[in-house]
Amino acid sequence: MLRVSNLKAAYGKIEALHGISFHVEKGEIVTLIGANGAGKSTALKALMRLPPPESPTVTGGDITFNDVSILGMPAHRIVHDLKMTLVPEGRHIFGNLTVMENLQLASWSRKGEDTDKEIQHVFDLFPRLAERAKQRSDTLSGGEQQMLAVGRALMTKCTVLLLDEPSMGLAPLIMYDMFRTLKRLNTEGLTIVVVEQNAHLALKVADRGYVLDTGKIVAEGPAEELLHKPEIKAAYLGG
Numbered sequence: 428m429l430r431v432s433n434l435k436a437a438y439g440k441i442e443a444l445h446g447i448s449f450h451v452e453k454g455e456i457v458t459l460i461g462a463n464g465a466g467k468s469t470a471l472k473a474l475m476r477l478p479p480p481e482s483p484t485v486t487g488g489d490i491t492f493n494d495v496s497i498l499g500m501p502a503h504r505i506v507h508d509l510k511m512t513l514v515p516e517g518r519h520i521f522g523n524l525t526v527m528e529n530l531q532l533a534s535w536s537r538k539g540e541d542t543d544k545e546i547q548h549v550f551d552l553f554p555r556l557a558e559r560a561k562q563r564s565d566t567l568s569g570g571e572q573q574m575l576a577v578g579r580a581l582m583t584k585c586t587v588l589l590l591d592e593p594s595m596g597l598a599p600l601i602m603y604d605m606f607r608t609l610k611r612l613n614t615e616g617l618t619i620v621v622v623e624q625n626a627h628l629a630l631k632v633a634d635r636g637y638v639l640d641t642g643k644i645v646a647e648g649p650a651e652e653l654l655h656k657p658e659i660k661a662a663y664l665g666g
């Protein structure tokens with residue numbers, strides 16, 4: 428479905444991805460793991476075709492979606508036409524708007540369509556958001572804000588969900604709940620690409636994984652295999 432081939436990406440003159448290749452099949456959960464600064468977020472931003480300077484310029488290679496190059500496609504078309512949506516690192520919800528307003532705003536690209544069904548789905552996945560529908564988002568806890576960021580992405584009716592560090596700053600129980608919900612969404616048919624520093628958690632729910640190190644892929648394989656590889660355990664899973 429999604430194929431990244433020998434992708435090179437740079438911020439100005441500094442190359443952050445030195446020719447990485449990975450693919451995602453429909454219905455999979457694929458994780459990109461690696462240490463700080465490995466290039467995980469850069470890979471997701473390149474996939475979403477977000478503009479520089481916050482996002483990298485692609486300097487080589489290709490990204491295809493169902494065998495068609497998407498390098499020339501702007502981010503809004505990636506969301507609208509390809510149904511691929513990013514939950515960015517740090518959530519970036521609209522703090523001065525309520526939970527409900529954030530969800531409604533997220534369906535801007537589906538103007539005129541009935542969105543009640545998706546809102547109900549989000550509230551079913553995250554009952555806490557239903558209880559806080561009228562609450563200003565900047566008063567939510569970190570975990571609730573992450574739920575809202577995922578819920579907001581789902582309002583686009585995406586079929587591929589990219590998540591950048593969804594576990595960041597969350598208490599362990601909330602983190603496990605979040606990954607359980609991602610697994611549920613996957614069983615409902617959503618394809619998921621998740622970037623995580625919590626490699627153990629990500630590999631536990633993923634079908635396959637890629638390990639990034641300073642802009643290169645240094646290991647890949649079924650998640651279960653990566654979990655048990657001694658060198659991966661030593662470098663990324665705390666021994």
Ligand code: ATP
Pocket residue numbers: 438441443461462463464465466467468469470480481482624
């Ligand atoms: P983390 O887990 O810390 O977010 P990461 O694996 O997601 O790490 P990236 O954020 O993709 O790593 O960063 C890869 C490299 O690109 C780093 O060396 C970083 O300093 C650099 N970089 C990231 N964003 C920018 C930017 N907007 N401008 C310049 N350099 C950047």
